[in-house]
Every structure is written in C-alpha cells, then in structure tokens.
Amino acid sequence: MANTKIPFIRRPVAHREEAPILEASHLSVRYNGRAALEDVSFRLVGGERIAVVGPNGAGKSTLFKVIAGVLNPSTGEVSVAGHFPGSHICIAYLPQRSQVDWTFPVTVADVVMMGRTGRVGLLRRPGRADWEYVRQCLAVVGMSNLADQQIAELSGGQQQRMFIARALAQEAELMLMDEPLAGLDIPAQEDIFRILDELQPRGVTVMVATHDLNLASEQFDRVMLLNNRLLGIGHPDDVFTPERLLQAYGSHLRLVQTDDGVMVLSDTCCGGDE
Amino acid sequence: MAGLLELVTGPLSYPFMIRGLIAVVMVGIVCATVGTYMVLRGMAFFGDALAHAILPGVALGYLVSGGARVAVFWWALGTAVLTAIGIGAISKGAQVKEDTAIGIIFAGMFALGIALISTMRSYAVDLAHFLFGDVLGVSQGDLWLTGILGGVVVLTVLAFYKEFLVLSFDPILAATLRLPSTVLHYLLLVLIALAIVVSLQTVGVALMVAMLVTPAATAYLLTQRLPVMMALAACIGAFSGVVGLYLSFYVSVASGAAIVLVCTALFLLALLFAPRRGVVGRWLQRVTVGKD
Numbered sequence: 001m002a003n004t005k006i007p008f009i010r011r012p013v014a015h016r017e018e019a020p021i022l023e024a025s026h027l028s029v030r031y032n033g034r035a036a037l038e039d040v041s042f043r044l045v046g047g048e049r050i051a052v053v054g055p056n057g058a059g060k061s062t063l064f065k066v067i068a069g070v071l072n073p074s075t076g077e078v079s080v081a082g083h084f085p086g087s088h089i090c091i092a093y094l095p096q097r098s099q100v101d102w103t104f105p106v107t108v109a110d111v112v113m114m115g116r117t118g119r120v121g122l123l124r125r126p127g128r129a130d131w132e133y134v135r136q137c138l139a140v141v142g143m144s145n146l147a148d149q150q151i152a153e154l155s156g157g158q159q160q161r162m163f164i165a166r167a168l169a170q171e172a173e174l175m176l177m178d179e180p181l182a183g184l185d186i187p188a189q190e191d192i193f194r195i196l197d198e199l200q201p202r203g204v205t206v207m208v209a210t211h212d213l214n215l216a217s218e219q220f221d222r223v224m225l226l227n228n229r230l231l232g233i234g235h236p237d238d239v240f241t242p243e244r245l246l247q248a249y250g251s252h253l254r255l256v257q258t259d260d261g262v263m264v265l266s267d268t269c270c271g272g273d274e
Numbered sequence: 275m276a277g278l279l280e281l282v283t284g285p286l287s288y289p290f291m292i293r294g295l296i297a298v299v300m301v302g303i304v305c306a307t308v309g310t311y312m313v314l315r316g317m318a319f320f321g322d323a324l325a326h327a328i329l330p331g332v333a334l335g336y337l338v339s340g341g342a343r344v345a346v347f348w349w350a351l352g353t354a355v356l357t358a359i360g361i362g363a364i365s366k367g368a369q370v371k372e373d374t375a376i377g378i379i380f381a382g383m384f385a386l387g388i389a390l391i392s393t394m395r396s397y398a399v400d401l402a403h404f405l406f407g408d409v410l411g412v413s414q415g416d417l418w419l420t421g422i423l424g425g426v427v428v429l430t431v432l433a434f435y436k437e438f439l440v441l442s443f444d445p446i447l448a449a450t451l452r453l454p455s456t457v458l459h460y461l462l463l464v465l466i467a468l469a470i471v472v473s474l475q476t477v478g479v480a481l482m483v484a485m486l487v488t489p490a491a492t493a494y495l496l497t498q499r500l501p502v503m504m505a506l507a508a509c510i511g512a513f514s515g516v517v518g519l520y521l522s523f524y525v526s527v528a529s530g531a532a533i534v535l536v537c538t539a540l541f542l543l544a545l546l547f548a549p550r551r552g553v554v555g556r557w558l559q560r561v562t563v564g565k566d
C-alpha cells in the first residue's frame with residue numbers, strides 16, 4: 001500500500017447539484033510497477049445501482065479505495081458530486097467480510113454507531129439522537145432485535161446487513177460494496193437486494209463488486225466489466241458479450257453456444273480480490 | 275479472622291509499602307487502559323520493544339544527573355517518545371518488514387543501554403533495578419509524577435475513545451470518515467510510551483509488556499464489550515499489582531516478578547474458565563451441542 005492516503009480533518013463540502021455523483025477520468029493505479037487499474041473512465045448517475053464485475057485481481061477493490069479517497073491514483077482523477085473524494089464523509093466503503101476481525105469486542109449497535117463518528121465530532125460522545133438514528137438504521141436492514149448482539153454471533157447475511165446499516169448511519173450517498181454477495185446463500189442475497197431496492201428512492205448510489213455474472217445480469221440495469229482496464233459499461237446484454245468476457249476472464253471461461261444464445265461457464269471462484 | 279486482617283494490614287505500617295501499593299494500583303490502571311488497544315491491534319511486540327528501547331535513555335539520564343530520579347524520568351520519557359515515533363515512521367516507509375525493523379531497533383537500543391550501564395560502578399544493582407523495577411523505592415515525588423502523567427494517559431484514551439475504536443476496528447472506515455488517522459496513530463504510540471515510563475520503576479523494562487498486555491488479554495477473554503474490557507483490564511491490573519506486592523512482602527520474591535506472575539496466573543485461569551472464550555467453556559459447548 002505504497003500510496004495509501006490518510007487525510008487530515010477536512011470539513012465536509014456541499015455537493016454541486018449539477019455534477020454527477022461520481023466521475024472517474026483516466027484513472028491509473030500502479031503497485032510496484034504493476035498496473036492494478038489502467039486508464040479507467042466512467043460516470044455514474046445519482047441513485048443508480050451498478051455491478052462491477054471482473055476476475056480476481058481485476059482491480060475492483062483498488063477502484064473502490066480510489067473512489068473512497070483512501071488511495072491516491074497514480075494518474076487521473078475522481079470527482080464525487082463535483083469534489084475531490086477526500087473532502088466527503090458521505091462515501092461508505094463496505095469491507096469484504098473476510099477482512100473483518102469478527103472477534104472484536106463490540107456489538108452490532110456499536111459497529112453501526114461507528115458510522116456516525118464523523119458526524120458526532122471529536123471529543124464528543126454520541127447523544128440520544130445518534131442512538132435513535134442507529135436504531136432506525138438497524139430497522140431498515142431488519143436487525144432491530146440484534147442490536148445488542150456480539151458481532152461474532154452473526155450469520156454472513158447479517159454481517160453484511162450490519163455494514164449497510166453502518167453506511168446508512170454514516171448518511172452515505174455513495175455506497176461501495178466489496179463482494180457483499182460472496183459466500184451468502186440465495187435467501188441472504190435476496191435480503192440484501194430487497195434492502196438495496198429500498199435505498200433506491202432515497203437517492204443512494206450503490207456500486208457492488210461481484211464475481212457472479214448471473215447475479216450481475218439479473219439484478220442490475222447497468223454493469224461494469226473490469227480487468228485492470230474498463231472493458232465495458234452499460235446494460236448487461238451489451239457488456240457481457242463473448243469477446244469481452246473472454247478478454248476479462250481469458251481461459252477461465254468457457255462459452256457454449258446454445259439455442260437461446262451463449263451460455264457462460266466460469267470457473268473463477270470466490271476468495272478475496274487483491 | 276483477626277490473623278487474616280493482620281496479614282493485610284501488617285505491611286501497611288511501613289510507609290514504603292503504602293507508597294508501593296499506590297504506585298502499583300496507578301500503574302495497573304494506566305497500563306491496562308492503553309493495553310486494551312494494544313491487544314486489539316496486535317501491538318504486544320511493539321510494546322515490548324519500546325520498553326526495552328528506552329534503557330539507553332534511562333542510563334544516560336542516570337549518568338548525567340548522578341542518579342536523580344526526576345532527571346532519569348524525563349530522559350526516559352524523551353527516549354520513549356522519540357523511539358515510539360521513530361518505530362512508527364520506520365514501519366511505514368521501511369525496506370524491511372515492520373517486525374524486523376522493530377526487532378533491530380529494540381535489540382540495538384537495549385544493547386546500547388546495557389553498554390552504558392556497564393560503565394557504572396554499581397553495575398549489577400543498577401541494571402537489576404532498571405530491568406526489573408524497584409517498586410519499594412518509590413518516593414512521594416515519584417507518586418505525583420506517576421499520578422499526573424498516568425491521569426493524562428487515561429483521560430486522553432477516554433477522550434479519543436470512539437476514534438481509537440474506529441481506527442482499531444476498521445482503518446478504511448476511519449479514512450472515509452476523514453478522521454486524522456495518522457495523528458491518532460502516533461498519539462496512541464506516544465500514550466504507550468508515557469504508560470511505559472510511568473511504570474518503569476514499578477516493573478522495570480524487561481517485564482513491562484506483561485503489565486501492558488496481560489490484564490487486557492485476560493479481560494478480552496471475559497467480556498464481549500470494549501468499555502467493559504477496558505474497565506475490567508484496569509481492575510485486573512491494579513488487583514495483580516496489590517496481590518503481587520503482598521506476595522513479594524511475605525514470600526520475599528522480587529516485586530516486579532511477583533506482580534507479573536499474578537497477572538499471568540489470572541490470565542491462565544481466564545483462558546481455562548472464561549464463560550464463552552475459555553477452553554472449558556468451549557469444550558462444554560461442544561459436548562452439549564453434540565448431545566442434541
């Protein structure tokens with residue numbers, strides 16, 4: 001993590017209404033000479049939900065960290081609602097579940113309250129209004145009854161929903177979810193999508209990194225295919241073409257011609273990105 | 275009953291015992307408070323290294339001032355803060371891995387300290403005091419210094435409680451909330467350095483890491499809430515100090531060693547019998563689940 005950026009206190013800035021919620025232009029990130037991202041440019045519409053699809057090491061986590069303003073790009077720039085991402089506290093990064101220390105001695109409500117740390121301010125303790133806010137966030141994700149549970153006791157789906165509640169407590173307008181669906185069973189995945197559906201009318205923009213091509217094409221109107229370079233962005237039918245998929249996954253993918261079109265068999269699997 | 279009371283009150287007729295007891299209680303609380311974050315962030319090795327690395331500062335202060343307590347204290351403090359910041363900086367931009375860098379600095383500084391002390395006349399006695407502490411030699415002035423600086427450490431940890439919590443649990447969240455992560459990280463390193471210097475006379479550099487880490491680790495096994503863990507760690511630290519000091523009074527073993535042995539014994543008890551995380555508790559859970 002040579003160029004991890006840890007910013008000093010900055011006052012949150014007002015959003016420029018006319019600016020897109022997220023605009024990336026010619027982003028490149030290099031680690032020790034190897035390119036994790038190469039000349040990536042795109043823009044998102046406020047309130048949309050987009051899947052970021054690509055194999056392991058495609059740069060999905062790197063892209064999210066640059067958007068969140070915790071990693072500086074080697075070249076290019078990101079603008080969130082018209083400003084440098086490091087000036088916002090409304091960008092939530094939801095970590096991969098495997099990256100979290102689940103034995104940490106905190107309850108679900110404690111973790112959700114962490115999202116409000118920036119709003120509460122230095123040298124102050126969360127007040128009654130903050131705890132009420134946390135309670136409401138937990139209600140949105142259907143976890144009111146688990147507020148006092150130790151985090152080690154949660155199921156995978158509950159862990160993920162807790163992080164969504166934390167992003168809500170942060171009053172996030174841009175949510176970056178890193179592999180939220182990996183390792184979850186179908187009902188747990190459906191719970192997550194039901195919650196994301198409820199967020200859409202609130203104008204929350206959501207980017208979801210995933211390996212799962214099927215889920216991406218079923219649940220998202222727009223997808224982004226990434227393998228260090230941006231291989232396509234748009235409707236799944238237009239992006240997931242055989243040529244582009246081969247470009248992204250190479251030999252890990254088998255394309256089988258059937259009567260209904262092309263069937264994709266992938267043997268990339270789970271596990272962490274980067 | 276009267277005999278038991280006599281066992282407890284007897285040593286209190288000695289002023290040096292009373293001063294020693296006040297010192298170990300304060301040290302137990304201060305060390306356990308910062309130690310809680312050290313356990314959660316995996317900084318035990320850093321703490322051990324930092325404690326050893328202040329030895330040359332202590333020795334220089336001793337040589338320069340001719341053994342004045344307060345001078346030694348400030349020399350130790352200066353060395354500790356500089357070393358803490360130095361280790362913090364090296365582990366960020368180093369060519370070698372963090373624990374390697376810490377190991378090199380730790381051993382190098384420790385050797386320098388021993389070399390300096392070996393030039394003194396009363397080499398063996400002084401070295402033993404620096405390495406293992408001399409809690410019964412604590413003066414009134416030492417107590418004031420310990421109280422004030424220890425109070426600063428505990429209050430600072432409490433003041434930045436929620437920021438340290440976020441930084442320890444999820445550094446990326448701390449960054450996206452635009453918390454001053456770098457400043458907070460170095461602040462924690464400096465607080466650890468302060469806690470070490472405050473405890474120097476009680477347990478000495480060689481056993482310091484036990485005061486920092488063992489009570490907090492014991493508390494970690496016993497609770498699932500961070501505020502409870504911190505309070506419990508402080509109680510365990512202070513309790514171990516008092517029991518250890520009485521032990522050393524009656525059995526006449528070195529006081530620092532006695533205190534650390536009590537800490538360790540409590541940890542082993544918790545490791546075996548803690549309700550959820552203990553070995554026996556987990557075994558019982560497995561057995562009862564197996565029956566269903």
